[in-house]
Amino acid sequence: MGRFRRGVLGPIVRSRAGGTMHRATFAQTKIQPPRFRAGLIERGELERRMGTALTTRRLVLLIAPAGYGKTAALSRQFRRLPEDCAAIWMTADEEDDLQRFLVCLAESLEACDPPWRTAPEALANQLAGGASLRAGADELLGVLAAIPVAHGVIALDDLHAVTDIRVFELLGMLLAGLPENWTLAIASRDDPPLPLARLRARRELAEFRQSDLSFDQNEIQILCGASGADASGEAALRLLELTAGWAAGVSLSLGTPAGVASSSPDGRWSRRRLFDYLAAEVLDKMPPDLRDFLLRCSVLPELTASRCAEVSGNPRAAELLEQIEQRGLFVSVLEGEELTLRLHDLFRDFLDERLRRQFPDQVPLLEQRAADSERDPIRKVNMLVRAGDWPQAEQLLAELAPVLVTAGDSAQVLRLVEQFPAHERKTSPELAYASGLCAWHEFEDPVVVEAMSQAGLGFERQGRPRQALEARIFEAISLLFLGRLEEADSRALAIPADPGVPETAALIELFGYWRTGIYGPSTGPAEHLGRMVDLLMQGAPAQLWHRCIPRLYIMIGRPGVAGPMRRFVGGALAAARDNSQPLEAAATVLDTWLLLWRGHRESARAAIERVKAQSRWLGQPRSLRVPLLGAAVAFDAIRGDKEGVRTGSEALMSNMLTSAIHADWRTNITAWAGRQAAAADDWQGVRRSLHELEGAQGKTAFPRLGSGTLRARLALHEGRNAEACELLRVAAEASADVDRLGFDASIRVSLAVAELRLGAPDAAWRALAPLVAAADATGEVGGVLLCGATLLAEVAQARWGAAAPEAGVAALERWAALAKQWRSEVHEGRDAVEGEPRLSTREIEVLSFLAAGQSNKLIARSLDLSPHTVKRHVARILDRLDLSSRGAAAAWYQEQRRA
Known part of the structure; x- marks a missing residue:
């Protein structure tokens, strides 16, 4: 199997500090x-x-x-x-x-x-x-x-x-x-x-x-004297009448031969025509080599010796630029290590029109050379588009899109796609793939299917089977999410067992993860995830880790998933480093779910707060906010915080209210919100979710099972035990193979309670035994805790007799005690964490440098961090201390030292 491919965009998207990815991609x-x-x-x-x-x-x-x-x-x-x-x-x-x-x-x-x-x-x-x-x-x-x-x-x-x-x-x-x-x-x-x-x-x-x-007569007279022209009052008056004090006209008139200004057309001409006339006079009097050099270089937004040499092919570029500046032509001089000139818009337009009239055949080549030396990727793509070089522009965008998406710049990718003509957007597989990649990270499965289908067909027509296969994989995964199983499987038939390319092989395993996650068997996700992580660990770039991470957390709790998921978190964090804050944050929220699933309350709380800060810093993108809100809602449900569950669920739903997201997602979230409400004993919330689910017809089994489970939980709460038991027995037949986020545990604990109430402790233990065995083997109790403290207390206090082994009953008692512990802080108030340190060790270190008056760049250099990382630390310091400025933070630090 080959090695991972490396991109060629390095100098285009590198920052000046530390070589890390920089999202300010402009000149x-x-x-x-x-x-x-x-x-x-x-x-x-x-x-x-x-x-x-x-x-x-x-x-x-x-x-x-x-x-x-x-x-x-x-x-x-x-x-x-x-x-x-x-x-x-x-x-x-x-x-x-x-x-x-x-x-x-x-x-x-x-x-x-x-x-x-x-x-x-x-x-x-x-x-x-x-x-x-x-x-x-x-x-x-x-x-x-x-x-x-x-x-x-x-x-x-x-x-x-x-x-x-x-x-x-x-x-x-x-x-x-x-x-x-x-x-x-x-x-x-x-x-x-x-x-x-x-x-x-x-x-x-x-x-x-x-x-x-506008220049007045006196100022024009001074200008004439400074330029060596006729500085008499009469000459200045003539020039004022000709130009009406227009600086561009005055400046160019001074550069024309003697007598030209007086014989030029009068003010009845427009400023534009007068400028063109005078500019032509100036340009035509230049030495031919300087004139041709200036015309060819006018395709550049800024003129430097190196870029002008590349575009014009003239080795005397530096000397000629000096002459242009000395002539006082319509240029601005910019700061920099090398002489950098910017042409005035009027002069550029004039030169562009003359270039296209005089050297029309050379314009595409010059535009191409300008694009070749352009470091601003946005300009570069647009230059290639203007040059009509669709293939190279599309190829550049294909390389740039994963980098920008991984850096959190999907919106920029979509705007670049919009710069292409409509016929290119309809036919280009590269543009379709870039659009589909943006939609993939936003859960917009209908958009992914449409875009990746177009990309797959286009790549196939071009004879690019690997690219076509990768597009088909994303199309197939989104088809799974849309419940279009037959179509997804038809795409899967074309997927080879070993494509020979690790990137594609990893994506094939990603498809297997979701295929078995949605339709079983229960052990399938762990097997595919393990193989995917093995492939990624062979040196996959941050972009590929980022492409694989969306929604991975949903299958937490499946047999064997936690191990490879922890490995995925470690690998993703290593790949992110300072190159991708969105990937780092996504890996951190996945780690938060893992902590939650092991029942580590304080670690999970700290992780949630950490990701909230990252989410705020990154602008709370949906790709991060949705899994974060899900973890926060689960955390509050285990704690019995009804208000936290309610507000978190509402926020979660509001993030999915867009036509680009399939209705099944909203149905699943409604069922999820109802299940968390039941865990927190908020039965009004359960009834509200059931009301919203009425008439919902999800295309996969999960939404239907979710609705049935909520009805069973409510029936159990209201004492309709036989009805609940009947619903839960049906759900339990399939719950293990479609389990996600503790769904199977919720059904089994609820069924055990129903069986116990109906006098069938043997049946109740049969429902619970797999959960007890799994928890003992893995230490994962998150799914059990999401059943709610009330149900867990009931199974722990039940009269099991000989139906359950002694060790099993002890496990139930431990669950109930842990659930009670989680709930204790809600009953005791929210001040249980007042003793936490307000700042981390690293934040205190950053603050000490800040208080010493050092800039972000100097702090970054001292601590071997990127300036972006320092900025994020500063933001977190201000948030934690509830301060508004660096000066206030420095004063706080000095006060703490004095204390």
Whole structure:
């Protein structure tokens, strides 16, 4: 059998810190302010007003058409801000939807060590997926308020490029609650859809528009003198009349030969036509090698010597870039180790039009070269799409999708898929597989079936049997969940016993796990899970572990499953390390179920709290929240906490109320909620679940058995013992083969109680004997505890006589005593855990460095952690101490040391 394949995306999705996966997959030049040129003239009154506004107003607007120097004016004042002022810069572009905008904005704030409570990437995904913008705005406002700066300015350049209206809705909410020590500065060609009238009325808005940014005659005269042109008042007046003070027109006119400006078309031409005319004059007067170099490199979003050399093929790229900057053309200079230029939009558009007219045959090749050297994967995919290179774009997305999904960025994958033309989305197996993979982690089985069916057919047509097989496996598993057994089995017929590829072999075992888990035999899941873990342990990447983990916890309690499940947890945590926080959290919640199943109350409680913190940090994705809520509900049911069971079950159901999730899931959750209510002796909750289950016709045996079991539990509670016994005897015939999350134990203990009440202790023991034997062999009592303390007390106190062995009765008594112990803290109050340490050893260690004034990056370096891990520790420290800022946490630490 071969080795696991390794991806080729390393440099595209690596972060700058520690080589770990970084979800802020965008060009860092987006958050670097441009450097204004030393030769720019002073514009005293404008600069004085703008400098004052940036430190006193809530919103500063620079609104003017292209070419009026908005970026130059803002960046110049931005770099002159006081030293104690936080300066945050972000350049927007047409690829910025809400998710990407938020990720870029969060990354631009990183220099301030913001005290995030939720991972910013997760928050962005959460909001992009439809979560409340209000909640996201409150999170951002809380972070800004907690940053210890005298004043802060967030500059958003080129905001007109953003078309996602949700960005402006979020900005409106931010403006409404912006802390007094923060200013938002926006440069745009058009008025943004924000509450400007309200801000004007409150004198919280400073506006700089076309009339403010236009050059006057005196300024044009100074510019002419500085450039060596005719600096007379008459010449300046002619240039003012020609350009109406338009900075782009003035600048280009100064670069044309003498006499051109005076003979140029007058103001009856549009600014765009005038710019094209003047730009052509400038471009055509350039040396041919410089002109051709500039045209070819205009396909790049930013110009560096290395990338320009790759795209143009010209080894003199560095020298030519220096000439471009020295000529004062329409470029911004960005910070960096190497000279980096960004072309002005107007100039780029002009060059692009000239390039396509002059060298049309070369454009696809140039676009391809630009994509080859692009490190921003989002840009790279979109570049390839624009170049019409569907195969390479799809292949790149196929490699990128598992990485992004494992990093929690499914929403980004789906947005990339949407960038492709409709005909490609309908026919491409790569795009279908990527979409299906996202749906797989969200329990959206109907979507998985449709997408993976399309992927399987497409891969088969392309002669790619392994990829087709993997798509068919996911399709088959989701068909199982949908109760479409015959279709699932027809897919299974094509699955070979040994595909020769460990990744595919692991997925085949995953199918076997679910096939036997849903339809039996009872020992099947353990056998398949054991073989799957053996395969994964051969060096599987985090992406494959993550692909196998969804819903694994459901089969906990099956014979022999706990052992390989513990091995799976260990392997997944090792594979995750700092590369995948979602995988780490998913493995931790699986471990929580294992602790719960062994009856370890305090360990399970601590694990639940740990996963809750991870879930909050990751934005509470459904793939994590559903198993976490299930574990929390089970924990509360064993404790007899009726209110906890009720609220947890409602939250669990609300996470599954979407048309993309099959109705059987909601039916199963309703039955599960009723079973937990019975364990907590909440009979109103049981009746409510039964009412909701009326008329539900699940396609698998489990929903029907679940409904029947609830009716039996209620009958038993109401003393209708014969009716309960009849229902439970039928259920017990199949419960072992379809057991999940203690279902079989619930039926057997309930049946034993019914038989005992009907005077049949021998039959009662026959029902219980398998449970006692299994618990003695494995130490797993979670399923038994989920029967509820009331039932366990009744079987423990029964008069067994000779029907049950002495050791068996002793086991029943231990169960009852353990159940009573679990319930004791609810009756005694919720203060039983007050003595727990508030912070872990690692958190105290992080806090000590934080109190010493170290940044997240320095703390990460000192403790050999990733900055993302440090951010998560800081968030947990603030949550546990109920504090809002790093400064407050540092003060708390110093106070504790003094005490």
